Amino acid sequence: MLDFSSSDFQTWERFYRARFFNSLGGYKSLNLLGTASSTGQTNLGLFFSVIHVGANPPLLGLLFRPHTVPRHSLENFRESGQATLNAVHADILAPAHQSSASYSAEESEFAATGLNPAYREAFQAPYVQESRLSAGLLYREEHRVEANDCIFVVAEITWVRLDEKALFDDGLIEHSAIDSLAVNALDSYYRPAPFRRYDFARAGEDLKELPWPPNPK
Amino acid sequence: MLDFSSSDFQTWERFYRARFFNSLGGYKSLNLLGTASSTGQTNLGLFFSVIHVGANPPLLGLLFRPHTVPRHSLENFRESGQATLNAVHADILAPAHQSSASYSAEESEFAATGLNPAYREAFQAPYVQESRLSAGLLYREEHRVEANDCIFVVAEITWVRLDEKALFDDGLIEHSAIDSLAVNALDSYYRPAPFRRYDFARAGEDLKELPWPPNPK
Numbered sequence: 218m219l220d221f222s223s224s225d226f227q228t229w230e231r232f233y234r235a236r237f238f239n240s241l242g243g244y245k246s247l248n249l250l251g252t253a254s255s256t257g258q259t260n261l262g263l264f265f266s267v268i269h270v271g272a273n274p275p276l277l278g279l280l281f282r283p284h285t286v287p288r289h290s291l292e293n294f295r296e297s298g299q300a301t302l303n304a305v306h307a308d309i310l311a312p313a314h315q316s317s318a319s320y321s322a323e324e325s326e327f328a329a330t331g332l333n334p335a336y337r338e339a340f341q342a343p344y345v346q347e348s349r350l351s352a353g354l355l356y357r358e359e360h361r362v363e364a365n366d367c368i369f370v371v372a373e374i375t376w377v378r379l380d381e382k383a384l385f386d387d388g389l390i391e392h393s394a395i396d397s398l399a400v401n402a403l404d405s406y407y408r409p410a411p412f413r414r415y416d417f418a419r420a421g422e423d424l425k426e427l428p429w430p431p432n433p434k
Numbered sequence: 435m436l437d438f439s440s441s442d443f444q445t446w447e448r449f450y451r452a453r454f455f456n457s458l459g460g461y462k463s464l465n466l467l468g469t470a471s472s473t474g475q476t477n478l479g480l481f482f483s484v485i486h487v488g489a490n491p492p493l494l495g496l497l498f499r500p501h502t503v504p505r506h507s508l509e510n511f512r513e514s515g516q517a518t519l520n521a522v523h524a525d526i527l528a529p530a531h532q533s534s535a536s537y538s539a540e541e542s543e544f545a546a547t548g549l550n551p552a553y554r555e556a557f558q559a560p561y562v563q564e565s566r567l568s569a570g571l572l573y574r575e576e577h578r579v580e581a582n583d584c585i586f587v588v589a590e591i592t593w594v595r596l597d598e599k600a601l602f603d604d605g606l607i608e609h610s611a612i613d614s615l616a617v618n619a620l621d622s623y624y625r626p627a628p629f630r631r632y633d634f635a636r637a638g639e640d641l642k643e644l645p646w647p648p649n650p651k
Contacts, residue, residue, distance in 0.1 A: 218595055218596065218597060218598070219594075219595070219596045219597075219598050219601060220593070220594070220595050220596075221593065221594045221596070222592065222593040222594075223592050223593070226492060226591075229605070231490075232604070232605070233604060233605035234489050234490065234492075234605065235489040235490075235605070236604055236605035236606050237489070237601075237605040237606070237607060238486065238488075238489040238492045238591065239486050239489065240605075240606050240607040240608075240609070241486075241492075241494075241519075241567070241569060241591065241594065241607055242463050242465070242484040242485070242486055242494055242519070243463025243464065243465060243484065243521055243609055243614055243616070244461055244462070244463045244609060244614070244616040244626055245461070245462075245463065245485075245486070246459050246460025246461045246462065247460065248459070248460060265486070266485055266486065267459040267460070268459070268462075268483055268485050268495070268497050269455065269456050269458075269459055269462070269482070269483065269497075270497065270579060270581070270582065270584055271455070271499070271579075271581070271582040271584065272451050272452040272454070272455040272456065273448075273451060273452075274581065274582070275443060275451075275455045275458075276579070276581055276582060277458075277459055278485070278497060278579075278586070280485050280486075280487065280495060282488070302458075302459070304460055307629065310629075310630060311632075311641055314632045314635055314641060315635050315641055316635075317635045318635035318636050318637040318639075319636075319637060320637050324637075329637065350458070352458060357580075357581050358579070358580050358581060360577040360579075360586065362487060362488075362493075362495075362575070362577075362588050363574075363575050363588075364487070364488070364491065364493055364574050364575060364588055364590070365487065365488040365491070365493060367487055367488065369495070369577065369586055371579050371580075371581055373581070374443075374455065374458065375439065375440050376437070376438065376439040376440070377436075377437070377438045377439075377458065378435055378436070378437050379435065379436045379437075379438070380435060380436075381435070381436050384436060384454075387449070387450060387453055388446070388449070388450035388451065388452070388453035388454040388457075389453050389454070389457050389618070389619050389622060390454060390457040390458055390618075390619075391457075391618070391622070392457070392460055392461060392618055393624065397460055397461070398629060399460070399461040399616055399624075399626050401606070401607075401608070401609055402606050402607075403634075404631055404632050404633070404634070404644065405606060405608070405628070405631050405646075406629045406630045406631065406632075407610065407616075407626035407627060407628060407629050408626065408627050408629040409461055409616050409624035409625065409626040409627075410624060410625055410626075410627060411622070411624060412524065412527075412615060412623045412624050412625040413527060413623045414621055414622050414623065415528075415531045415621050415623075416621070417620075417621070418531055418532050418533075418534045418535035419535050419536075420535040420536055420537050420541075420546065422535075424528055424531060424532055427621065429622075
């Protein structure tokens with residue numbers, strides 16, 4: 218086993234260090250965040266920092282690093298109060314990754330990557346037509362991380378558009394059925410395969426495996 | 435495509451709804467959080483809500499839902515200022531899942547599941563001996579989510595213990611090399627396989643694929 222401590226971290230080259238700590242926590246989900254500015258300019262950002270916050274009301278957390286590309290997304294989300302979350306599947310990985318390039322505020326990542334913006338009635342933020350799972354988000358609150366000025370935004374899910382293949386009888390959105398990808402660090406993409414499903418664990422009882430997959434809806 | 439909105443969400447049965455929104459954001463990393471109380475009682479909690487916050491200083495975010503099992507972890511983390519994050523690989527999935535059962539504060543999940551606590555010099559929170567990637571965390575700050583009383587804790591990484599197989603030349607911790615798992619909802623575990631690696635994207639330039647995997651360290 219290797220062993221490192223703070224005094225080692227400080228000697229590491231900047232990109233080595235960034236990749237190490239970006240990958241330490243494990244796999245992340247891969248989504249595109251769609252927003253529009255007050256003048257209607259669309260923006261699309263590749264987003265690795267989504268966290269489940271609650272189901273009732275349905276809430277997601279989104280962490281923004283203010284000095285990286287998705288800052289247009291944050292500005293638009295704050296001003297318009299709306300954004301969309303769009304799952305990335307294998308067939309749209311290349312344009313999704315390309316959207317992480319640094320485009321000016323006047324240039325839409327939709328036009329630059331060839332992904333198509335689409336609109337839901339009475340919702341101004343665009344979603345990604347090609348995505349198999351999109352959700353409409355309403356801005357609820359934000360918190361500034363004092364340690365490094367990141368912004369943690371909490372959003373409420375107000376609508377969901379979903380390929381029927383992904384929704385199973387018990388409410389599970391089974392991401393491998395729509396070929397959703399996972400990511401590690403900023404550049405390494407993975408395809409997850411179903412491994413095991415367990416029933417709710419109870420103290421003093423043996424684990425029960427559940428059939429995989431459950432019946433599709 | 436299926437289409438749902440807030441008025442639909444409200445009609446859903448509680449567990450269906452929880453599973454749906456827990457899986458909406460996509461794959462999550464799978465870790466065990468190790469802590470100790472002021473009296474030295476160890477605690478181990480299965481944890482799906484880790485987010486990368488920064489590399490310099492190295493920071494992670496951890497979201498705690500106050501009304502679910504890992505609340506002993508949060509109390510211990512606040513009081514002692516220390517915790518460990520331990521990646522879950524396929525061979526320890528069964529005891530890791532079992533640790534999500536509701537044990538009393540007097541009962542350690544280590545003893546109940548058979549996973550072994552181990553200690554690093556001058557650090558009181560136990561790590562999981564069987565894990566192939568463990569990190570020591572220092573409590574830095576917390577924020578209360580007003581919308582549902584979740585607690586977002588920011589922690590600094592102070593040491594890392596890592597199987598050498600996982601560390602690549604460029605700093606990437608390549609989780610599939612140590613068989614780390616991902617999770618969806620609360621019960622569905624996945625094994626991710628390397629899919630694609632891209633160079634940093636630049637506006638107006640074609641994407642460049644990188645070799646996979648990079649040279650192991």
